[in-house]
Amino acid sequence: MHIPHYNIVFDSKDLTLEDELRFACYKGIVCFNRCCYDVQLVLSPYDFLRLKRALGTTTEEFLERYGEFYIGEVTQLPVISVNMSPYDYSCPFLDEAEGCRVYLHRPSACRTYPLARYFVENEKREKMELYKIIRETHCKGHYEDRPIKVIDFIKEQGLELYHYFNDLWGEIVLKRQRFSHVPLTGDILDMIYILSFDLESLREMIRSQELSHFSKEDHLKTDEELLEKGLKLIRDEILSEENLNW
Numbered sequence: 709m710h711i712p713h714y715n716i717v718f719d720s721k722d723l724t725l726e727d728e729l730r731f732a733c734y735k736g737i738v739c740f741n742r743c744c745y746d747v748q749l750v751l752s753p754y755d756f757l758r759l760k761r762a763l764g765t766t767t768e769e770f771l772e773r774y775g776e777f778y779i780g781e782v783t784q785l786p787v788i789s790v791n792m793s794p795y796d797y798s799c800p801f802l803d804e805a806e807g808c809r810v811y812l813h814r815p816s817a818c819r820t821y822p823l824a825r826y827f828v829e830n831e832k833r834e835k836m837e838l839y840k841i842i843r844e845t846h847c848k849g850h851y852e853d854r855p856i857k858v859i860d861f862i863k864e865q866g867l868e869l870y871h872y873f874n875d876l877w878g879e880i881v882l883k884r885q886r887f888s889h890v891p892l893t894g895d896i897l898d899m900i901y902i903l904s905f906d907l908e909s910l911r912e913m914i915r916s917q918e919l920s921h922f923s924k925e926d927h928l929k930t931d932e933e934l935l936e937k938g939l940k941l942i943r944d945e946i947l948s949e950e951n952l953n954w
Protein backbone atom coordinates (compact mmCIF):
# COMPACT_ATOMS: atom_id res chain seq x y z
CA MET A 709 0.00 0.00 0.00
CA HIS A 710 1.46 3.36 -0.95
CA ILE A 711 0.37 6.24 1.26
CA PRO A 712 2.00 9.38 -0.11
CA HIS A 713 2.90 11.95 2.54
CA TYR A 714 1.48 15.03 0.88
CA ASN A 715 -1.12 15.88 3.46
CA ILE A 716 1.25 16.94 6.22
CA VAL A 717 0.09 19.84 8.34
CA PHE A 718 1.90 21.26 11.35
CA ASP A 719 -0.21 22.72 14.17
CA SER A 720 0.55 26.40 14.52
CA LYS A 721 0.92 26.08 18.31
CA ASP A 722 4.39 25.50 19.76
CA LEU A 723 4.43 22.99 22.60
CA THR A 724 6.87 23.06 25.50
CA LEU A 725 7.85 19.91 27.39
CA GLU A 726 5.13 20.66 29.94
CA ASP A 727 2.32 21.00 27.38
CA GLU A 728 -0.03 18.18 26.57
CA LEU A 729 -0.97 16.41 23.35
CA ARG A 730 -3.74 13.89 22.74
CA PHE A 731 -2.41 10.87 20.93
CA ALA A 732 -2.18 7.08 21.06
CA CYS A 733 -0.70 4.55 18.68
CA TYR A 734 -1.08 0.80 19.16
CA LYS A 735 -1.27 -2.48 17.28
CA GLY A 736 -4.86 -2.81 16.12
CA ILE A 737 -5.52 0.87 15.49
CA VAL A 738 -7.27 1.31 12.13
CA CYS A 739 -4.22 3.00 10.55
CA PHE A 740 -1.69 0.47 11.94
CA ASN A 741 1.55 0.61 9.86
CA ARG A 742 0.33 3.31 7.46
CA CYS A 743 3.08 5.67 8.58
CA CYS A 744 5.75 3.12 7.56
CA TYR A 745 5.45 3.70 3.80
CA ASP A 746 7.27 6.22 1.65
CA VAL A 747 9.17 7.65 4.62
CA GLN A 748 12.25 9.81 4.18
CA LEU A 749 14.20 8.04 6.90
CA VAL A 750 17.52 9.80 7.45
CA LEU A 751 19.52 8.20 10.26
CA SER A 752 21.55 10.10 12.81
CA PRO A 753 24.78 8.40 13.95
CA TYR A 754 23.01 7.09 17.07
CA ASP A 755 19.98 5.87 15.06
CA PHE A 756 22.44 4.04 12.84
CA LEU A 757 24.37 2.51 15.73
CA ARG A 758 21.18 1.18 17.37
CA LEU A 759 19.71 -0.23 14.16
CA LYS A 760 22.91 -1.77 12.92
CA ARG A 761 23.56 -3.45 16.28
CA ALA A 762 19.98 -4.78 16.49
CA LEU A 763 20.22 -6.22 12.97
CA GLY A 764 23.71 -7.65 13.60
CA THR A 765 25.15 -6.13 10.43
CA THR A 766 28.36 -4.29 9.74
CA THR A 767 28.18 -0.78 8.33
CA GLU A 768 28.90 -2.14 4.87
CA GLU A 769 26.25 -4.87 5.09
CA PHE A 770 23.66 -2.41 6.32
CA LEU A 771 24.31 -0.13 3.37
CA GLU A 772 24.14 -3.02 0.91
CA ARG A 773 20.84 -4.35 2.25
CA TYR A 774 18.89 -1.42 3.60
CA GLY A 775 20.37 1.95 2.98
CA GLU A 776 22.15 4.54 1.03
CA PHE A 777 25.17 6.68 1.78
CA TYR A 778 25.77 10.14 0.35
CA ILE A 779 27.41 13.43 1.17
CA GLY A 780 25.17 16.31 2.30
CA GLU A 781 25.01 18.98 -0.36
CA VAL A 782 25.44 21.97 1.97
CA THR A 783 27.29 20.54 4.94
CA GLN A 784 29.46 17.96 3.13
CA LEU A 785 28.75 15.68 6.09
CA PRO A 786 28.03 11.95 5.60
CA VAL A 787 24.33 11.06 5.40
CA ILE A 788 22.81 7.58 5.68
CA SER A 789 19.18 6.99 4.85
CA VAL A 790 16.95 3.91 4.68
CA ASN A 791 15.73 2.82 1.23
CA MET A 792 12.03 2.13 0.92
CA SER A 793 10.89 -0.85 -1.16
CA PRO A 794 10.83 -0.04 -4.89
CA TYR A 795 7.63 -2.12 -5.22
CA ASP A 796 5.29 -0.79 -2.56
CA TYR A 797 7.39 1.94 -0.87
CA SER A 798 7.32 0.09 2.46
CA CYS A 799 10.09 0.47 5.01
CA PRO A 800 12.39 -2.60 4.87
CA PHE A 801 11.85 -3.12 8.62
CA LEU A 802 8.08 -3.39 8.37
CA ASP A 803 6.25 -6.63 9.05
CA GLU A 804 2.72 -6.01 7.81
CA ALA A 805 1.14 -8.27 10.47
CA GLU A 806 3.31 -7.47 13.46
CA GLY A 807 4.45 -3.90 12.81
CA CYS A 808 8.00 -2.63 13.15
CA ARG A 809 10.53 -5.48 13.28
CA VAL A 810 13.10 -3.24 14.94
CA TYR A 811 10.67 -1.53 17.31
CA LEU A 812 13.01 -1.45 20.33
CA HIS A 813 15.71 0.10 18.15
CA ARG A 814 13.58 2.18 15.76
CA PRO A 815 15.07 5.50 14.66
CA SER A 816 14.37 8.72 16.53
CA ALA A 817 12.10 10.10 13.78
CA CYS A 818 9.76 7.09 14.22
CA ARG A 819 9.80 7.53 18.00
CA THR A 820 9.14 11.26 17.89
CA TYR A 821 6.19 11.09 15.45
CA PRO A 822 3.65 12.81 15.56
CA LEU A 823 5.85 15.51 17.04
CA ALA A 824 8.59 17.53 15.40
CA ARG A 825 11.32 18.83 17.74
CA TYR A 826 13.17 22.08 17.18
CA PHE A 827 15.01 24.80 19.07
CA VAL A 828 14.60 28.56 19.39
CA GLU A 829 16.49 31.17 21.42
CA ASN A 830 14.57 32.99 24.14
CA GLU A 831 15.09 36.68 25.11
CA LYS A 832 18.03 35.67 27.33
CA ARG A 833 19.58 33.93 24.30
CA GLU A 834 19.11 30.55 25.96
CA LYS A 835 18.28 27.56 23.78
CA MET A 836 14.65 26.38 24.19
CA GLU A 837 13.32 23.02 23.08
CA LEU A 838 9.90 23.21 21.39
CA TYR A 839 7.63 20.80 19.57
CA LYS A 840 4.96 21.02 16.91
CA ILE A 841 2.28 18.42 16.28
CA ILE A 842 2.33 16.89 12.79
CA ARG A 843 -1.07 15.94 11.40
CA GLU A 844 -1.36 13.63 8.41
CA THR A 845 -4.69 12.49 7.02
CA HIS A 846 -3.92 8.80 7.40
CA CYS A 847 -2.84 9.00 11.06
CA LYS A 848 -5.83 8.36 13.30
CA GLY A 849 -3.89 8.41 16.57
CA HIS A 850 -4.93 12.04 17.05
CA TYR A 851 -8.54 10.93 17.61
CA GLU A 852 -7.60 8.73 20.58
CA ASP A 853 -8.49 10.36 23.87
CA ARG A 854 -5.17 9.94 25.61
CA PRO A 855 -3.74 13.17 27.01
CA ILE A 856 -0.02 13.00 27.66
CA LYS A 857 2.55 15.67 28.46
CA VAL A 858 5.27 16.10 25.84
CA ILE A 859 7.94 15.29 28.44
CA ASP A 860 6.17 12.02 29.31
CA PHE A 861 5.76 11.13 25.63
CA ILE A 862 9.52 11.64 25.16
CA LYS A 863 10.22 9.28 28.08
CA GLU A 864 7.64 6.75 26.94
CA GLN A 865 9.25 6.61 23.49
CA GLY A 866 12.74 6.11 25.00
CA LEU A 867 14.04 9.25 23.34
CA GLU A 868 16.31 10.70 26.02
CA LEU A 869 19.54 9.03 24.91
CA TYR A 870 18.64 9.65 21.25
CA HIS A 871 18.25 13.35 22.03
CA TYR A 872 21.63 13.45 23.76
CA PHE A 873 23.45 12.00 20.74
CA ASN A 874 21.31 13.75 18.12
CA ASP A 875 22.02 17.10 19.78
CA LEU A 876 25.78 16.42 19.62
CA TRP A 877 25.39 15.61 15.92
CA GLY A 878 23.16 18.67 15.51
CA GLU A 879 25.97 20.91 16.79
CA ILE A 880 28.27 19.42 14.15
CA VAL A 881 25.68 19.99 11.42
CA LEU A 882 25.13 23.60 12.54
CA LYS A 883 28.83 24.26 12.53
CA ARG A 884 29.13 22.96 8.99
CA GLN A 885 26.11 24.98 7.87
CA ARG A 886 27.77 28.14 9.19
CA PHE A 887 31.06 27.32 7.47
CA SER A 888 29.77 25.53 4.40
CA HIS A 889 31.95 27.77 2.20
CA VAL A 890 35.04 26.00 3.62
CA PRO A 891 35.36 22.66 1.78
CA LEU A 892 36.45 19.59 3.75
CA THR A 893 39.39 17.55 2.53
CA GLY A 894 39.01 13.85 1.68
CA ASP A 895 40.99 12.86 4.81
CA ILE A 896 38.75 14.88 7.08
CA LEU A 897 35.63 13.51 5.42
CA ASP A 898 36.87 9.94 5.90
CA MET A 899 37.62 10.62 9.56
CA ILE A 900 34.18 12.15 10.18
CA TYR A 901 32.53 9.14 8.54
CA ILE A 902 34.50 6.63 10.62
CA LEU A 903 33.89 8.48 13.90
CA SER A 904 30.19 8.94 13.34
CA PHE A 905 29.03 5.90 11.34
CA ASP A 906 31.73 3.24 11.15
CA LEU A 907 32.66 2.16 14.66
CA GLU A 908 34.01 -1.22 13.45
CA SER A 909 36.71 0.54 11.46
CA LEU A 910 37.28 2.93 14.35
CA ARG A 911 37.91 -0.02 16.72
CA GLU A 912 40.35 -1.53 14.22
CA MET A 913 42.25 1.74 13.97
CA ILE A 914 42.33 2.08 17.76
CA ARG A 915 43.70 -1.46 18.11
CA SER A 916 46.46 -0.74 15.62
CA GLN A 917 47.10 2.62 17.32
CA GLU A 918 46.60 4.67 14.16
CA LEU A 919 44.78 7.48 15.96
CA SER A 920 46.56 9.91 18.25
CA HIS A 921 43.33 10.92 20.04
CA PHE A 922 42.61 7.38 21.22
CA SER A 923 44.62 5.13 23.53
CA LYS A 924 44.83 1.37 22.92
CA GLU A 925 42.46 0.76 25.87
CA ASP A 926 39.77 2.78 24.13
CA HIS A 927 38.82 -0.28 22.08
CA LEU A 928 37.30 -1.66 25.31
CA LYS A 929 34.83 1.21 25.46
CA THR A 930 31.16 0.58 24.68
CA ASP A 931 29.76 1.69 21.31
CA GLU A 932 28.01 4.58 23.03
CA GLU A 933 31.23 5.73 24.75
CA LEU A 934 33.15 5.54 21.48
CA LEU A 935 30.46 7.41 19.56
CA GLU A 936 30.32 10.12 22.22
CA LYS A 937 34.08 10.56 22.15
CA GLY A 938 34.09 10.57 18.33
CA LEU A 939 31.33 13.16 17.97
CA LYS A 940 32.98 15.47 20.51
CA LEU A 941 36.27 15.08 18.66
CA ILE A 942 34.61 16.10 15.39
CA ARG A 943 32.85 19.06 17.01
CA ASP A 944 35.72 20.39 19.09
CA GLU A 945 38.87 19.47 17.17
CA ILE A 946 38.37 18.20 13.65
CA LEU A 947 36.01 21.06 12.85
CA SER A 948 37.82 23.64 15.01
CA GLU A 949 38.53 26.97 13.37
CA GLU A 950 42.29 26.62 13.94
CA ASN A 951 42.37 23.16 12.43
CA LEU A 952 40.63 24.24 9.24
CA ASN A 953 42.21 27.71 9.09
CA TRP A 954 38.85 29.45 9.14
Ligand code: SF4
Nearest residue numbers: 744799801802808818
Ligand atom coordinates in the same frame (compact mmCIF):
# COMPACT_ATOMS: atom_id res chain seq x y z
S1 SF4 B 1 11.79 1.72 11.29
FE1 SF4 B 1 9.93 0.72 12.00
S2 SF4 B 1 8.64 2.38 12.77
FE2 SF4 B 1 10.19 3.30 11.46
S3 SF4 B 1 9.28 3.43 9.42
FE3 SF4 B 1 10.42 1.50 9.52
S4 SF4 B 1 8.93 -0.03 10.16
FE4 SF4 B 1 8.05 1.99 10.62
Ligand code: SF4
Nearest residue numbers: 733739741743847849
Ligand atom coordinates in the same frame (compact mmCIF):
# COMPACT_ATOMS: atom_id res chain seq x y z
S1 SF4 C 1 -1.64 6.09 14.81
FE1 SF4 C 1 -0.34 7.26 13.38
S2 SF4 C 1 1.71 6.67 14.08
FE2 SF4 C 1 0.31 5.10 14.87
S3 SF4 C 1 0.19 3.48 13.33
FE3 SF4 C 1 -1.46 4.93 12.88
S4 SF4 C 1 -0.51 6.26 11.35
FE4 SF4 C 1 1.17 5.28 12.39
